[in-house]
Amino acid sequence: MKDGFRQSMAWLHTWTGLLVGWVLFAVFLTGTAAYLRPEISYWMRPELALSRPGPHNAAVAVAAMQEIAPASPAWFITLPDARETTTRVFWRDPAARGRGFRSEVLDPDTGRPVAARDTLGGEFFYRFHFQLHYVSVLWGRWIVSICTMFMLVAIVSGVITHRRIFADFFTFRPGKGQRSWLDGHNVCAVLALPYHLMITYTGLVLFMMMVMPWGVGTAYPGDQRAAFNAEAFGNPPQRQRTGSAAPLVPIAPLVQEAQRHWPGSAIGRIVVANPGDSSATIQLVRADSARISNNAQSLTFDGATGALLHASGTDRPAAELRGVMYGLHIGRFAGPLLRALFLLSGLAGTVMVATGCILWAVKQRQQAARQGRIGFGTRLVEHLNIAAIAGLPFAMAAFFWANRLLPSGMAERAAWEVHVFFIAWGLCLLHPLFRPGRRAWAEQLAAGAAGFLLLPALSAVSTGRHLLATLEDGDMVRAGFDLGLLACGVMLAGLCWKVARHRPAPAPSGRTAGQAPARPVADLPQ
Amino acid sequence: MGIALRVLAGAGGGYAVAALFTAALSLGLPMPRAEAVLTATMASFAVYAAAIVWAFAAPGVLRAWAGLAAVAAALALVLFLLQGHLP
Structure with a gap:
């Protein structure tokens, strides 16, 4: 019975994760960027001096x-x-x-x-990560809240699935195909598990009165939201x-x-x-x-x-607890060091979602290789993985490019920066139709890497202020942001390099010598 | 088919359980009413998640539904009594 329980949880983990994985990836990545909302806004308004x-x-x-x-x-x-x-x-x-x-x-x-x-600046990533774009605010918030609930279920079932949760923390076996993806997924998940649980649950709490209005509806019959707000929050x-x-x-x-x-x-x-x-x-x-x-x-x-x-x-406990959850989620209390940790944890969550989606596709492909036929579902997931995971960083780079290149007097300029973001992302959705899987991965990652690596140069040319000048002026925010962009570019380039020179592991059906024995099935999310 | 029924039990039945839990505790917790609402609503997502886990962990589809229905009925009764329909 116990194994049956673990297997049903593995099933639940896989499907809750996969179904909304791409939305969660986007929410995690843009939400992580939102920790730097003021810095992004400042960088995107180069006319401003630090006041x-x-x-x-x-x-x-x-x-x-x-x-x-x-x-x-x-x-x-x-x-x-x-x-x-x-x-x-x-x-x-x-x-x-x-x-x-x-x-x-x-x-x-x-x-x-x-x-x-005219720009939305960091406000765009911040808004997008909880209410999306091009849909009404209400719809966006509902969609993200539902996906967040999926995330909560995926975390709970994922923890149940992993019997070796402590050992997994120290286990990474690179270059072993599916097993490496699983290890990577586990390391990112377990390393920052308290953070993932915190950010997911507090995310739900932020919109709890929209998602779960039944308590206030019962205790304050009629439309007494104002009375509730007055009593609860003073x-x-x-x-x-x-x-x-x-x-x-x-x-x-x-x-x-x-x-x-x-x-x-x-x-x-x-x-x-x-x-x-x-x-x-x-x-x-x-x-x-x-x-x-x-x-x-x-x-x-x-x-x-x-x-x-x-x-x-009021310092009444429940209101204060809600306030603490809210505060933990947005992390505005955090000083530079803690904020850096939040940022790293957010990135770990992003990688966790990405490796989870990739892991599913890798397993499907190995099964398909055994059966000699690759199904539509596998192709669809592989396609969406590329567009979401490799495409989003590229779209973010395009957003920054648009900020530097669109003429400043342009009508609806701020809106067009956002349109450019989605056009770039849309192109990433089309691109894998014309390129085989690995090429599409490598090319989109390369495009994203180039986009980020060239941004400081583009910024220097278009604003006339280069990295050394901002450093000399002591404008550490702008200089640090330029360096951060370079770091993002280097990361994407590293990923691209890994993908490009990766040789797929031999199909497991070949029982190649030297391959480690498979782990028990129950250990792998099904 | 079994899976579809479990999904329905988890998503729909689980939400119903969480909603009834929130409503009942908002009235029943011995604290100021705004505090009770906040406490119940904050806890509701844990209840929802637990209900979903149950919907998939229960040994059979029927058991999954029966368990959720029993909890929902109990919560509904508590809510009914708290709303002043005390015997």
Whole structure:
């Protein structure tokens, strides 16, 4: 019975992993890139100089919003911090299409829209990794959440499948075909298992009220989401607009008061409701880089009088636990070293998904070789593996190329950067139709490697600032990013080199001398 | 066929169990109601995953369905009682 259990779990592991493996690969890779969202955004706006956040940022941003959207019912201002060099603002505009929001990226010192090329920057990878693109936000989030649930099941069943989980950690037998892929898969999976489990579960928790709304629906009958939010997260109830005009109080004293509340940590966000009305409120939210938990701590002031109305940020355990899960997922609390570890763990997850997908195809092909016939399913998986795994890095490189090459005055420029990303990825989906498997792998990896390796040069030519100049200026973010691009290129080139000179292991049916005895079947995911 | 029924049991039946679990605990946990909702909802994905594992691990398709149905019925009864239909 025990082996039957293990085998059914192996089956579950294989199919949950394979069915959504390509989506998970893309989510893992772009999600890993999203750890560097501010750095990517900064690199993609070469016009900007590195500016340091200052105490004046809040007042500048509020003054800017009074010019940009005086009649809006709500402003959401995200202030710059040590990593993010721009002020990002959203505001409600009932006339805007979609969800009724507009947004702008502001210079933190002048309050004007940044004088930089129009780009989504790192925001694109960040958004894509939880809501995809070209589908509505809601659909995208549902699709990613369902795939994340698959991932959770794949992790649980994968752990059950591996009886030798500790030994597997130290086992890598390279150059042995299927066994090497299995070892690679195990090493990446086991090495960062706590991370994989954490990132998957917390990912589900981020959208739990969308995916699993039945608790709040039962405990708060009728449509009482606002009441729930107020009780759970301490958000003050909204005040009704009175219609009588009243100017906003200056924000600087409020910021000082908030800093007395949270010594040593900055203000991350400002939410202004009903600006210009006597019912206005100004909510100051503590920066989420200040602590692990993302359970927002905020102070709400009366916008007309400046009186403190409400201090939120209950430290009740469940709300705090959710905040910690949220904070762990986005990793914004992490300093450089920990962030590097997060990045490596994310890459390990990406490799885990990739090797899992490849392992399936390799096994199918060996079975097919024994039967002398390769089925459509195997071909399809091999094809999609190439397009997803080798194609996505190439598409990411193309996105960066578009950022440097598209003319700065172009209409819909930011959208076109994204279109270029998907066109490049689409080409990778077509390319294996015309090239046999190994060639397609090697060529796409080579294209990706070339794309990344040439990016610093392209950037130097198109912006006039090369790596040595940025190093000399002490702009370590830009210089480090260029070096990171080179590292990505070297990694892809190394993979390409491995693929190109790989000779397939003899088919196992040949019982070649020197081949290690096969492991027990139950040890391999079926 | 057996596999399809297990998939249905895991995905659909498992979700039903997780949803009933969330609803019942949101009302039943002895803590402030917002805290109960958060606790129950955060735990629901572990329940869902366990239900899916059960759907595939159960010795037979019938057992898989019967197990999930029994848990769902028990949770539904608890929820029914908690909603004020106490005897």
